[in-house]
Amino acid sequence: MAELNIAQALNGALDTALSADDRVVLLGEDIGRAGGVFRITDGLRERHGAQRVIDTPVAESGIVGAAFGMAVAGLRPVAEIQFLGFSYPAYDQVVNHVARIRNRTNHRFTAPMVVRIPFGGGIGAAEHHSESTEAVYAHVPGLKVVVPSTPRDARGLLLAAIEDPDPVIFLEPIRLYRAVKEDVPEIYYKTDIGPIRVERTGTDISLISWGAMMKETRQAATSLEQSGISVEVIDVRTLTPLDRDGIVASVSKTGRAVVVHEAPLTGGFGAEISATIAERCLYSLQAPVARVTGWDTIFPLKRSEHHYLPSVDRIVSAAERTLEE
Amino acid sequence: MFNLINPDGSVRDRLPVTLDEMKDLYAAMVEARAYDDKSMAMQRQGRLATYAPFRGQEAAQIGAGAALRPGDWVAATYRDAALNWMAGYPWRLLILGRTGDERGGQVPEDVYVLPPSITVGGHMIHAVGLAWAEKLKGSSRIALTSFGDGATSEGDFHEAMNFAAVYELPTVFLCQNNGFAISYPTVEQTRTETIAEKAEAYGMPGVRVDGNDVVAVMVAVKEAAQRARSGKGPSLVEALTYRIGPHTTADDPGRYRDEAEVTLWEEKDPLTRVRRLLERSGAWSLQWQQTLETQASQGIESAVAWAEAIPIPEPGTLFTRMYAEPTPPLLEQAGEATHG
Missing domain, CATH: 3.40.50.920 (Rossmann fold)
Incomplete structure (x- = not known):
């Protein structure tokens, strides 16, 4: 048990998932060397290698579309988009492919993947950095939309999202990343997606x-x-x-x-x-x-x-x- | 432009295929055309949803399909039924899909062809992701994505080409340049002379081949596939061809192109030139042709009969194919949908 904030709990969950399952790969802008704009992936490239913690070109549609292909081929990709306001170039991939492939193929192909997106305002950021457009994702059939607000839930829900057989949009409240701390178990545990x-x-x-x-x-x-x-x-x-x-x-x-x-x-x-x-x-x-x-x-x-x-x-x-x- | 078989059936060079292989490629194109013709007819009869014919593009698709190995991934478009079939997608499921049934997308377990992408361009990056996974898994499987000239105008083309090149992923980009993005001519879509030369900007090889020459396409795609398989990264193959039919059954090409141009391309027909080549080799006879057509037609007819005999899906299936397990809200709605 360690006292962690949400950012640390998420970092720990990703570390745990990368260690537990070879199929897990992370990809996104600046998530490797820089450890992510919010440092959620800090240290993971060093621990798990650049093949699995992948810095990508600035191309949100490319990130989510490539993660989709990886997921269809049997990996468990976790894509990071830097801010919800930057996710819209990838919206086509999410709505038209990620959310639909199971239905389109009657379960033959699936997209077990997570798209992690920091969201919300309150940190005095530039335009597009403070969006709370979760409803545009919640409206899309075929997705699960998850929003933790505590460190324990952050770890448990992220591990559950990575294991989930269906695509999960994982929204992380920027304002709370470092606002609250609580004891978070270090073991592998999942918090059920669904129940309030x-x-x-x-x-x-x-x-x-x-x-x-x-x-x-x-x-x-x-x-x-x-x-x-x-x-x-x-x-x-x-x-x-x-x-x-x-x-x-x-x-x-x-x-x-x-x-x-x-x-x-x-x-x-x-x-x-x-x-x-x-x-x-x-x-x-x-x-x-x-x-x-x-x-x-x-x-x-x-x-x-x-x-x-x-x-x-x-x-x-x-x-x-x-x-x- | 790389080309081996001329429209009159003469050859430029010694062909890297045996006579039997040549006959198989021809038979495959005959079968594909039978499917295309049947689909157009069925759509006119109201038995299929909108259909996008590939007439004129058989060589590009059959040639590319012949260059792949079992287990290779294919992510293609709504106009690529012949390619998908060559890669293992059964006609009966392609037809079932076009009748408007999601079960048409449920390819057999040993088939690695994604159902056609209906939105333009979004699927190219899927092949990149598929190839990426195979590379990370250390397998020798590659991914081929097929798209039209129109899709190269999408931003998705750039992202897919760039990702594949940056990570040296085993991806083959096959552009069937068929002259039109619905009504918009290729020459007006881009300032480059060819699609192939765009590859240079991404640091990958690009080659333009005669897309109506089944052997030239096969050779070019094989080379690209070999390059991908040996870890050297992606390539772009532009197959220059022509869409003889309308964009879809909802289109009237008379509004944007001359019939004379169509006639010109009909003279370059991919099937006719191989038939002439076989004739020159003494390997073609009218009887063989008739046998091929009869067999093709019977195969397609039985696929159609199979698809049309599949009962309309039960309303509950809408809900059961959304997630691995239906969620509580879906179970509730399914109850309402099935019991009123």
């Missing part, structure tokens, strides 16, 4: 989030608890396949829900969760579901970032409004 994680149990209201916004959601929960409110905190952590039962069980119990995400409101994945609640446990609701999200604007540059990111106050206010009903 009930991080705190409570009875008055469910706060539902994923990725970097888990931080503000936790703070909001603590603040509400100080006012005597019993808060259930849910880390969705797998967007597809969505654990509808887990969410419905929580909201059926609390009767109130606030869904929090950093992505813009319209068409955000919160709409899916909100609709699920409305469809399946409307009569348990004491108040309408609230959504606290980014605005329907372009993610702003450094000086306006704080105007965009959902704040603890916004989450607390939404929860209080919900509790007033």
Whole structure:
């Protein structure tokens, strides 16, 4: 057991996977010598060789397309795209090939591969570096979309993603890479892709989030608890396949829900969760579901970032409004 | 341009094939044409979805297929049925796929041909990844990707060519330059005189061959495959040919090209020139031709009968082929789809 942050836990998981399975290869821009823009692959080239930790030309479509070919031919590639905002040149490969090959060949060929992508804002980065467009991946049949928010889940979910027989889009919350530490087992363990994680149990209201916004959601929960409110905190952590039962069980119990995400409101994945609640446990609701999200604007540059990111106050206010009903 | 057999059936050089091999190549082209003709007819009858005919390109595809070894990967296009068949993809599954059935993509376990890529160009990099895996595994298998002149305008062409060259991957790039990207002539798509010369920019060999000369294509692709197999990296082979038919059954080529040009290319027909060559060698007879055509036709007819006898998929199969195991949301939806 070692106390690790998310970045370290991910690095350890990749190291473990490379050691455990010869078929695992990593490829991406600057992941070898430089150890990745966020240093997630730091030291892995030295330990596992340049044949398996591969620096590639700057070509996102090429990276994902080549990883696809590798996966079809029996390897377990883990591709890294530097930022979610840079993933769109590879979107054609993801949507038209990676997600479809099993269906296209009725299981004859498959793409067991992972595309790791750092995402989200809050670090004052340049344009395109702060995107939270997870919904455009969650909307694609044939993919699994996974978003850890703790070091333990980061390791367990990444090892599960690499072993998964189907393609996984693995979104890593940039803002949390080094924000939280916890004890992470060094053994090989997998965290199931699918089930939500009930991080705190409570009875008055469910706060539902994923990725970097888990931080503000936790703070909001603590603040509400100080006012005597019993808060259930849910880390969705797998967007597809969505654990509808887990969410419905929580909201059926609390009767109130606030869904929090950093992505813009319209068409955000919160709409899916909100609709699920409305469809399946409307009569348990004491108040309408609230959504606290980014605005329907372009993610702003450094000086306006704080105007965009959902704040603890916004989450607390939404929860209080919900509790007033 | 590398060429061995002239349109009149005379040869430029001693051919590196036996007479029997020549006859086999010819028989394969006859069979491919029977498939193509049958598919066009079936589409007109509403029995197939949109079809992209390869008439005129049989030599490029059969020649390339003949240059491969069992176990080699092929990632090709919707116009490459003849190539895919040569690489082991059964006619019956190609037909099943074109009737609109995903099970047509389920090639037998010992066949390493990806089902046709419908989007243009995205599949070239797949061959690069397949070749990469084989190289890392230390096998001697290579990957061939076939694409048209139109696909060389895609950015994907650049990424695939560059990746293959940078990592010296055992990949063969086969461009069937058939004159048109649907309606857009090759000469207007690029400022280079040939597609082959683009290889130089990537640091790999490029060669233009007479794409209507089955032996020239086979020799060029074999050389590229040999180079790949021996660890020397990728090559680009441009097979210069012509799409005699429309782009697809939804296309009217009269809007963008002269019938005279088509006639000119029909005179360079890949089957006719081999027939003439065989005639010159005394190895062709009308009776043999008729036997070939009858056998080809019977084979295709039985493949069609097999495909059309396959029952329409049950609604539940939509859900069961999405993931290794259907996810909970899919199981729920499958229940709704199958029980209303």
